[in-house]
Amino acid sequence: MKAAIIGYGKMGREIERILRERGDEVALIIDADNRQDLDAAHLAGIDVALEFTTPATAYDNIRTCLECGVAVVSGTTGWTDRLGELQALCRERHGAFFYASNYCLGVNLMFRLNRQLAALMNRVGGYDVRIEEVHHTEKKDAPSGTAITLAEGIIAELDAKSGWVNYAPGIAHAANRVERSGDTPADRVEIRSVREGAVPGIHTVTYESADDMLELRHTIKNRRTLAAGAVVAAAFLCGRQGVFGMDDLLEESK
Known part of the structure; x- marks a missing residue:
């Protein structure tokens, strides 16, 4: 080649x-x-x-x-x-x-699991969902493309969600931004973007109810x-x- x-x-x-x-x-x-x-x-x-x-x-x-x-x-x-x-x-x-x-192969497996989990949650009900992505300080965009793909997978399967917003403290160019975590409209998936150190990439999808919490997470080592x-x-x-x-x-x- x-x-x-x-x-x-x-x-x-x-x-x-x-x-x-x-x-x-x-x-x-x-x-x-x-x-x-x-x-x-x-x-x-x-x-x-x-x-x-x-x-x-x-x-x-x-x-x-x-x-x-x-x-x-x-x-x-x-x-x-x-x-x-x-x-x-x-x-x-x-x-x-x-x-x-x-x-990353693992991330792409996560994309599939993410959609399957969202479809299950759509039937069960009672949970809200959010995404956090953590990357190195040199990463130019926020939210990450991976986080957006995860959000789009959730939106495709979860009737209660019709879009996403980004909470990215200190990252001025974040798209679809909310002022602070907690201001997210109920029909949006919040993506929280964090930039620190030399982290290659951590993505976490969290479902939380009044009684419990379920997380789907992938960490890139290098x-x-x-x-x-x-x-x-x-x-x-x-x-x-x-x-x-x-x-x-x-x-x-x-």
């Missing part, structure tokens, strides 16, 4: 290590100081690009790859209000595009699990056409 890495931060470097361990070729690395090299000439011959950058640059990066006929795997979060545009472009160009808010999942997704994408996500990859592995 001949790969390009777009975004050479901690995640990009971990992806590079795994690609080289596998014997894949890293033919192009794009970062902030050479972003002008993300063009048709430099992408020529690339099988797949792995894009992990920032909410401000992800859309243009992915669009460029698709317009140049290069398959692209992306895990950048905080910009996905425009995801549908790129999925449509991919189909129009007969390209290949894989997007996931989180490439970035390698995320990078490894992205590389597996890249290998999966090679030679394919269409729009894909982790559900497609999990179904393929059965």
